[in-house]
Amino acid sequence: MLILLPPSEGKATDADGPPLDPAGLSLPELNPARARVLEALVQACARDDAAELLGLPAGQAAAALARNRALRGAPTLPAARLYTGVLYDNLALPTLDPAHAAARIVVFSGLWGALRLSDHVPPYRLAMNVSLPPLGRLAAFWRPALVEALGTPGGLVVDMRSAPYAAAWAPPGPAVAVRVFRERIVDGTPRRTVVSHMAKATRGLIAHDLLAAGVDPGTPRELLKAVAGLGHVAELNGRYLDVILSD
Template structure:
């Protein structure tokens, strides 16, 4: 099972830790695109109109100034850097198999070491253009399955690659029935990849959070997406709809191998 998450605006800036190293991120095929965005962000952050371009108010300018030196900034696991509502609810642990999409890195795992930064996907960076358009092009043809396949294998002490099939199975779901299941918990802004409808065995779930009147909710949706993330990670062998029903009422619409899940959390 692959869980796709957005980043969060709220972040905990690592006070210490390994300096940022682009080459240590998962999915190295994205590094050329990442480097372009990183360098454009550094240059933009030095400008007098940086706040306007990055859509950051006065309270956030300290982060903008700090990221002028982001290439040397200390890092922590992405699951620890992101601290927003979704992440508070998800309580991600080491080894949780999630993919996090962002305007700066495209996509990373929860374990990738990243610095704190300020850059939303709704920004248009000088020299790059609208980030959502940029990442849609950079990630064209990319899929969770391909991404996990390309992730580097762990190395034994003698330097040889070891068979990590058991570890990989555990980290992405741990059950053959859910191996080709993707649950898209991203907000619309970060949906820069599309379902792979060519693979009949692959099932893609997108998630909508609504109230009892079937009205889509916005801010609190992050909280419930986080709770659903945690529930799915805790029950990787269970069908997605069964796990969702532990949080509220559900409705499902099928479109080929795409499942549109609406969750109405208890109490709404």
């Protein structure tokens, strides 16, 4: 089982490790593309319209651009600490076996393409849906390199990425994307709605529970059985595992 995660928009800034060593990153096939995106990002952050180009909120733009411009010499921290937010809060990595989690999780990134949790990188800000001159839309730019680097995983892929990151690589083997719905009874009829904030929390919790239990489902139906056995309400709908929350 391989779990695919998006990064978080917010990131920890308490980096205290040595500067970036691209040769030390996992998935070394991505390094040429990583170098090109890093160069393009540093150049973009010197532009007058950099905040607009990168889609940065006004209150966060100055700090984010300064970090991006200093990426090459900035201190690093492991991806397991870098990514924050509700999904990662519920993933609760400090409670999991580090080696097991690192072997099972790949985090997708607009700057690095994809990372393992043990990879040391500096805090940055670059979303996958950005069109970064001169490379263009990052999801399309990364796609060929990710196909080469990730190949065909030897088991079931559990895809918890958001749409822009899912666009960068489609697993060629068996894969299930996790969706989250809230179910309410309206006039005696069950009605389901898509949730956003709770979807992130639920995906993080399910990833945590699967890793903590040490299960390794090889098919979508085995995944459904494992998730249900861990106390979640879910059902299979084609290539989706739909997790149902109720009031």
